[in-house]
Amino acid sequence: MKISARNKLKGKILEVKKxxxxxxxxxxxxxxxxVTASITNESADELKLxxxxxxxxxxxxxxxxxxxx
Numbered sequence: 001m002k003i004s005a006r007n008k009l010k011g012k013i014l015e016v017k018k019x020x021x022x023x024x025x026x027x028x029x030x031x032x033x034x035v036t037a038s039i040t041n042e043s044a045d046e047l048k049l050x051x052x053x054x055x056x057x058x059x060x061x062x063x064x065x066x067x068x069x
Contacts, residue, residue: 001056003058005058005059005060007058007060007061008056008057008058008059009027009029009035009056009057009058009059010029010054010056011028011029011035011056012028012052012054013025013027013049013050013051013052013053013054013055014026014027014028014051016044016049016050018041018044019041022038022040022041023038023039023040023043023049024037025038025055027057029057035057037057
């Protein structure tokens with residue numbers, strides 16, 4: 001896979017949970033960190049996403065916020 005995005009997080013899919021139109025994909029990226037992505041059910045089906053599969057969370061954002069307590 002070649003992609004221009006620089007924020008690629010490789011991990012293992014823990015869960016694919018489909019709703020009425022949207023699927024939530026939980027990806028374990030290591031060190032106790034889990035990223036959850038919301039994608040269409042159609043995309044999840046096209047990619048044949050399943051628990052245990054290696055996948056990438058690819059983050060594209062125009063803004064990044066930082067907060068402190």
